[in-house]
Amino acid sequence: MTSTTTTLSAPLELPCGATLPNRIAKAAMSEQLALRDGSPSDRLRRLYAVWARSGAGLLLTGNIMIDRDALTEPGNVILDDGRAMTAVRDWTSAATQAGASIWAQLSHPGKVAVSPFNRRPVAPSPVRSDVPGYSFRKPRELTARDIDDLIRKFARSAELAMAGGFDGVQVHGAHGYLLSQFLSPLSNRRTDSWGSDPVARQRLLLEVVAAVRDTVGADVPVGVKLNSKDFTHGGFENDESLAVAVALAEAGIDLLEISGGSYEEPAMTGVAVGQKERAHEAYFIDFARQVRHETSVPLLLTGGMRTPAHMEALVADDIVDVVGIGRPMTFVPDYPSRVLAGDRPRLPQNPPTVGYRPANGYLELAWHNDQLHRIAAGRAPQRRPGLRTLVRSMARISKAAIAQARIPR
Numbered sequence: 001m002t003s004t005t006t007t008l009s010a011p012l013e014l015p016c017g018a019t020l021p022n023r024i025a026k027a028a029m030s031e032q033l034a035l036r037d038g039s040p041s042d043r044l045r046r047l048y049a050v051w052a053r054s055g056a057g058l059l060l061t062g063n064i065m066i067d068r069d070a071l072t073e074p075g076n077v078i079l080d081d082g083r084a085m086t087a088v089r090d091w092t093s094a095a096t097q098a099g100a101s102i103w104a105q106l107s108h109p110g111k112v113a114v115s116p117f118n119r120r121p122v123a124p125s126p127v128r129s130d131v132p133g134y135s136f137r138k139p140r141e142l143t144a145r146d147i148d149d150l151i152r153k154f155a156r157s158a159e160l161a162m163a164g165g166f167d168g169v170q171v172h173g174a175h176g177y178l179l180s181q182f183l184s185p186l187s188n189r190r191t192d193s194w195g196s197d198p199v200a201r202q203r204l205l206l207e208v209v210a211a212v213r214d215t216v217g218a219d220v221p222v223g224v225k226l227n228s229k230d231f232t233h234g235g236f237e238n239d240e241s242l243a244v245a246v247a248l249a250e251a252g253i254d255l256l257e258i259s260g261g262s263y264e265e266p267a268m269t270g271v272a273v274g275q276k277e278r279a280h281e282a283y284f285i286d287f288a289r290q291v292r293h294e295t296s297v298p299l300l301l302t303g304g305m306r307t308p309a310h311m312e313a314l315v316a317d318d319i320v321d322v323v324g325i326g327r328p329m330t331f332v333p334d335y336p337s338r339v340l341a342g343d344r345p346r347l348p349q350n351p352p353t354v355g356y357r358p359a360n361g362y363l364e365l366a367w368h369n370d371q372l373h374r375i376a377a378g379r380a381p382q383r384r385p386g387l388r389t390l391v392r393s394m395a396r397i398s399k400a401a402i403a404q405a406r407i408p409r
């Protein structure tokens, strides 16, 4: 018997039967390019027309909100009713014109819904998230009826995503958003069947996945983004995450993306992870190996990957099936094609840090988000970070926040 080595350019057949054209995914990056009513703008379509030819086989959208009363950021796309369908179809057609798949990342921020436009955030328990610089309000504890309603909203969003031409969906269960809050013993202090122990804390994520699967059918890809851990003391840790990964594999998901962190500890962009993980260019690789050992669910690893040889090795050594690339694609939109050609394009240095992790995490996001807006406007990314970038991002966010406070209901 001969064994063949899997390369980054090899297609991947998922458990549902759908195929990804290669092993590189564009990671989700909140674009904040929707119109006031949550429909995709022309600029969002133009951004994805650029990424359509990036070489990534899978394009994961940034946060798409399942409920217009719970936004993660101003300018998020909202899929909670059919009003945006024409623009959504234009967006997905632009994204898939060169053969890539596009999946909708379905998301709910829970208690980290940014005020002032989220007046009554909800959460598993009334525990406020205290991150200086973000004005998160004390959330209202969800009732059992609210939770049933939320599950229906995720399913409805998945249904709209299918109608809008997405090839699959990814349920956002990471980064300290609602589903991740349910998983965390720090945020979820409930004593009922949605939170009394680790199995109960998994329940909402699993029920959302089951409802989404029922809606989209057996042959459409359903993925989940999960934290390896939250990086907060007493929070969601590796052992519980491994149990969730096993449960998700048993639930029949098609792709598990591994990430980590939250607003408090933005490990997803490498801010809170160790030197060793940063040096290895794969922040969550140790956990990926553990999941690989325990399950056969296809794995997508995101966070820190830059060098073609490293990425090739991750796939060739069967540690993961797909590698995710985020920030490089804001400066070099065809980074995946370059990786497939064995190139490592030079990237600008990181933005300046201010010595405080949540603020550093915010700067990192703002700087990269600014590049997305430049590409969407047909301009070249700006390779030198400056104070102006930050000021521009803040101004844009404030403007969008004010506009979205008057979001049409």
Ligand SMILES: Cc1cc2nc3c(=O)[nH]c(=O)nc-3n(C[C@H](O)[C@H](O)[C@H](O)COP(=O)(O)O)c2cc1C
Pocket (backbone or CB within 6 Å): 027, 028, 029, 030, 031, 061, 062, 063, 105, 172, 175, 225, 259, 268, 269, 302, 303, 304, 305, 324, 325, 326, 327, 328, 364, 365, 366, 368, 369
């Ligand atoms: C501007 C920006 C926006 C992001 N928005 C999202 C998001 O909407 N959903 C998500 O799951 N991750 C989001 N992330 C995290 C990325 O998906 C990814 O996990 C992270 O950037 C690490 O990958 P990288 O080192 O290749 O950039 C965002 C990252 C950046 C830089």
